Amino acid sequence: MSKSKDNAPGSPPEGSSPHDAASPGSPPHGAGAHGSGAHAGKFLTGDYNYGSVTDKISAVVLTQESPRSWYVGFAIAFALVMLLLWAVTWLFVKGIGIWGINIPVGWGFAIVNFVWWVGIGHAGTLISAILLLLRQHWRTSINRFAEAMTLFAVACAGLFPLLHLGRPEYFYYLAPYPATTGVWPQFRSPLMWDFFAVSTYATVSLLFWYVGLIPDLATLRDRATGKFPRIIYGFLSMGWRGSARHWARYQKAYLILAGLATPLVVSVHTIVAFDFSVAIVPGWHSTIFPPYFVAGAIYSGFAMVLTISIPLRAVYGLHDLVTDRHLDNMAKVMLAAGMVVAYGYIMETFIGWYSGNQFEQYMLLNRMFGPYGWTYWMLIACNIAIPQLLWFRRIRYCAPLLFVLALVVNVGMWLERFVIVVVSLSRDYLPSSWDQYTPTFSDWATFFGTLGLFVALLFLFIRLLPVISIFEMRELLEETKGESE
Amino acid sequence: MTAPPQLYGLLAEYDNPDQLVEAARSTYQAGYRRIEGYTPMPVEGLPEAMEFRRTRMPLVILLGAIFGAIAGYALQYWVAVIAYPINVGGRPLHTWPAFIPITFETTILCGSLAGVLGMLALNRLPRPHHPLFNVAEFSRATRDRFFLCVEARDPLFSLPETRELLQQTGALEVFDVPQ
Numbered sequence: 001m002s003k004s005k006d007n008a009p010g011s012p013p014e015g016s017s018p019h020d021a022a023s024p025g026s027p028p029h030g031a032g033a034h035g036s037g038a039h040a041g042k043f044l045t046g047d048y049n050y051g052s053v054t055d056k057i058s059a060v061v062l063t064q065e066s067p068r069s070w071y072v073g074f075a076i077a078f079a080l081v082m083l084l085l086w087a088v089t090w091l092f093v094k095g096i097g098i099w100g101i102n103i104p105v106g107w108g109f110a111i112v113n114f115v116w117w118v119g120i121g122h123a124g125t126l127i128s129a130i131l132l133l134l135r136q137h138w139r140t141s142i143n144r145f146a147e148a149m150t151l152f153a154v155a156c157a158g159l160f161p162l163l164h165l166g167r168p169e170y171f172y173y174l175a176p177y178p179a180t181t182g183v184w185p186q187f188r189s190p191l192m193w194d195f196f197a198v199s200t201y202a203t204v205s206l207l208f209w210y211v212g213l214i215p216d217l218a219t220l221r222d223r224a225t226g227k228f229p230r231i232i233y234g235f236l237s238m239g240w241r242g243s244a245r246h247w248a249r250y251q252k253a254y255l256i257l258a259g260l261a262t263p264l265v266v267s268v269h270t271i272v273a274f275d276f277s278v279a280i281v282p283g284w285h286s287t288i289f290p291p292y293f294v295a296g297a298i299y300s301g302f303a304m305v306l307t308i309s310i311p312l313r314a315v316y317g318l319h320d321l322v323t324d325r326h327l328d329n330m331a332k333v334m335l336a337a338g339m340v341v342a343y344g345y346i347m348e349t350f351i352g353w354y355s356g357n358q359f360e361q362y363m364l365l366n367r368m369f370g371p372y373g374w375t376y377w378m379l380i381a382c383n384i385a386i387p388q389l390l391w392f393r394r395i396r397y398c399a400p401l402l403f404v405l406a407l408v409v410n411v412g413m414w415l416e417r418f419v420i421v422v423v424s425l426s427r428d429y430l431p432s433s434w435d436q437y438t439p440t441f442s443d444w445a446t447f448f449g450t451l452g453l454f455v456a457l458l459f460l461f462i463r464l465l466p467v468i469s470i471f472e473m474r475e476l477l478e479e480t481k482g483e484s485e
Numbered sequence: 486m487t488a489p490p491q492l493y494g495l496l497a498e499y500d501n502p503d504q505l506v507e508a509a510r511s512t513y514q515a516g517y518r519r520i521e522g523y524t525p526m527p528v529e530g531l532p533e534a535m536e537f538r539r540t541r542m543p544l545v546i547l548l549g550a551i552f553g554a555i556a557g558y559a560l561q562y563w564v565a566v567i568a569y570p571i572n573v574g575g576r577p578l579h580t581w582p583a584f585i586p587i588t589f590e591t592t593i594l595c596g597s598l599a600g601v602l603g604m605l606a607l608n609r610l611p612r613p614h615h616p617l618f619n620v621a622e623f624s625r626a627t628r629d630r631f632f633l634c635v636e637a638r639d640p641l642f643s644l645p646e647t648r649e650l651l652q653q654t655g656a657l658e659v660f661d662v663p664q
Contacts (some may be wrong), residue, residue, distance in 0.1 A: 050525060050629035176560060184569040187561040188583040193590075200590040204597045211601055215526070215627070222624035238611030241618075242626050244509075244522035246608045248532040252542040253604035257597055260550075264593045271586055474526040474629075478502060 048320070053473045057466050058223050060316055066463060069315050074459040080452020087445035088163065096166050098442045105425045105437035110164035112417045113447050115272055116300065117157035117454075118198065119293070119413065123301020124150030125205060125265045128212070129258040137479070138329055140472045141321045145312065145461070146305050147209040152457040153304070154202045156450040161194070163446065190274040197271040204264055208257055211250075214240050215471040269297045276420065282363040283424030286351065292344030299337035299383070300413035302330050306406035308458065310399050312467065321468055328396045334409065335390040341416075342384045359429055371436060372423045375415050382412025491664045493616035494519075494636040495647055496623065497656035502528040505631040508654035510534040512635060515650060519639035523617070523632040542604060549599020550592050557591025558584055620660045634662065 048056070091098060101108040124146040131139035162168045174195045176185050185192050217237035224230045240246070273293035276284040306327065313322040352364040367376050386408050389395050396402065427434045461467070499505045502524060509522050513535050522531045532538070561584040565571075570578050605611070617623050617634065626632050633656075635647050651659045 054525070054628045176564060182569065184564040186571070187565055187587060188580060193586040196587045196590040200594040203594060207597055207601045211604070219525075219627040222627045234613060238605070239613045239615060240610065240627075241615060241623075242523045242525060243608075244524065244528070244531040244535065245537050246610075247524065247527040248537060249540045249542050249604050249607050251527050252540050253546070253600045256543060256546050257600050260546075260593050260596050260600070264590075267586070267589055267593075274586070471526040478526065478528070 050474045057468050057470045077452045077456035084449020100439045104435045109443040110160040112421050114157050114160035115417045116414050117153050119297035119300045120304045121150040121153035122265050122297040123305050129261040132258045140476050141468050144469045145467045148461045150205045152454050156454050190278045193271045197268045201268045216466045269294045282359040288347050295337050295340035302334040303406040303409035310403040331390050331396040338387045367423050379415040382408050492637045493662040493664045494634050496660040496662050497633045497651040498658045499631040506530050506534050508633050519636040521634050523626040545603035546596050546600040550596030553595025554592040557588040619663050
């Protein structure tokens with residue numbers, strides 16, 4: 001059993017090098033292939049070797065007692081899941097009339113939340129796919145839970161269109177299946193594109209995540225002491241043994257999968273933006289929407305990764321693996337995405353004025369000074385003004401402040417979707433058809449319920465699977481051993 | 486073939502990847518072909534040391550993606566033009582730009598599925614049991630140890646000589662792997 005070998009003499013006593021540097025022949029790997037390697041050492045502080053980094057991460061799942069905050073957090077999240085179940089049950093009993101939607105505002109919270117959740121998912125795929133392709137070593141300690149975040153966010157997102165259908169039991173009408181009625185879906189509709197985009201995205205994210213997990217599941221299988229965990233992890237790891245030929249195919253497949261996932265992320269939020277921009281509602285019919293939505297997705301996604309990683313590393317003491325430099329990098333990405341979003345706002349305003357279209361011009365005035373004007377100004381504050389603090393290095397290196405800023409951005413991005421969806425719909429072309437939209441308790445219950453679902457799933461994930469990719473940390477050690485000496 | 490039939494092979498244990506790569510290379514050069522390295526993470530140069538250079542993964546994924554593209558577009562064309570044509574103000578039925586988003590999604594979906602299933606199939610996974618798991622120390626192959634296995638099926642395999650060869654490569658220990 002591996003248990004007896006835990007503190008085996010084989011682990012080198014000298015800390016910083018993963019193994020004895022004295023090896024026969026010149027190392028055939030490493031040289032030249034890792035352009036950014038010079039800085040990689042700083043993304044893993046402390047003295048680690050292959051064994052201790054493995055033990056450190058797997059201990060969270062296998063041996064470490066869950067801290068009390070885990071139980072408290074999970075209990076709160078679970079209560080919110082119950083609220084969600086209540087809200088959904090009541091919705092099925094009464095119909096979507098219990099939501100605040102009315103006739104001009106046929107899309108209310110459901111679509112606001114859908115777009116927000118889908119956007120949050122995107123940072124996970126970006127971190128794992130694009131940063132992998134760009135050989136950014138710092139992705140290694142955050143990609144696993146960022147991908148988990150993607151999956152859970154997409155699951156929350158997917159709920160809303162289903163619930164919004166009114167008769168969710170007929171959702172399969174969207175799927176092109178051979179029916180006796182001979183009625184087929186309308187493939188020219190952006191909503192149909194959405195169905196394909198989101199379901200493809202969910203599937204590919206799941207595959208990417210699972211493939212990344214296989215070697216770590218094998219590690220857990222070999223390190224678990226109980227019979228039941230060994231069977232479960234053994235089943236899930238599918239007999240992975242780390243064979244060199246397997247690794248070669250694995251790496252190739254993983255890299256190409258990353259290459260496929262990258263344009264997929266962009267396409268998903270582009271298609272979500274098409275839901276709006278293909279319509280002719282003032283405030284929606286805009287060509288800037290696809291890129292601007294993608295930037296917004298990255299913005300809110302990185303904010304959510306920060307929101308999760310800061311408490312996570314504090315509670316489990318993972319400061320060596322998720323370092324301040326990781327937070328700094330994520331804050332920089334967030335700042336850059338935020339500037340693109342700010343450009344989007346400016347362009348929307350400029351084009352609204354420059355178009356000379358009186359409906360567009362009215363839409364802008366209404367957005368800023370109409371009955372929902374406060375949401376617009378809060379949006380500007382949350383998404384543009386306050387995040388400018390990120391220019392300061394001292395703030396980027398202050399984890400609690402960064403956490404607050406990330407929360408502010410999350411709120412801001414939610415407000416952005418609210419402003420786009422509700423404010424545009426409530427006053428379109430004909431004043432006779434204008435109406436105000438007020439969310440009901442049921443709307444809020446569903447929204448907070450999905451927040452609870454998201455957090456509960458994350459807590460279970462932290463408890464049951466390695467939050468940081470173990471084999472990639474070992475790889476990082478191997479690649480950076482030269483620089484750390 | 487002096488090995489007893491119930492032996493799967495010999496397993497040599499190393500404590501760093503460079504030694505393993507070196508050992509794999511010298512074992513390969515000694516003429517052994519049924520050899521395999523087992524490592525906790527991908528080790529650069531190890532497959533090459535055993536002359537394993539090309540995988541068919543890119544081809545499998547390309548074929549999956551092409552299948553997805555054709556199937557996705559064909560489905561939309563067939564539905565919109567043949568099975569359920571809707572005449573909206575005399576607009577063309579074959580409105581190809583509107584079919585691009587879904588075609589793109591099905592391309593990615595089928596490519597990714599082909600990638601994952603193809604990777605598992607080429608690796609002959611899932612395989613819950615394997616003779617190597619009979620060696621208790623092998624559990625460290627997913628932690629911090631590097632192993633080289635010479636299978637008994639190899640025509641050059643002979644228990645004392647192969648063991649000697651493996652010991653000369655600097656192995657910490659050489660284990661018999663029961664079948």
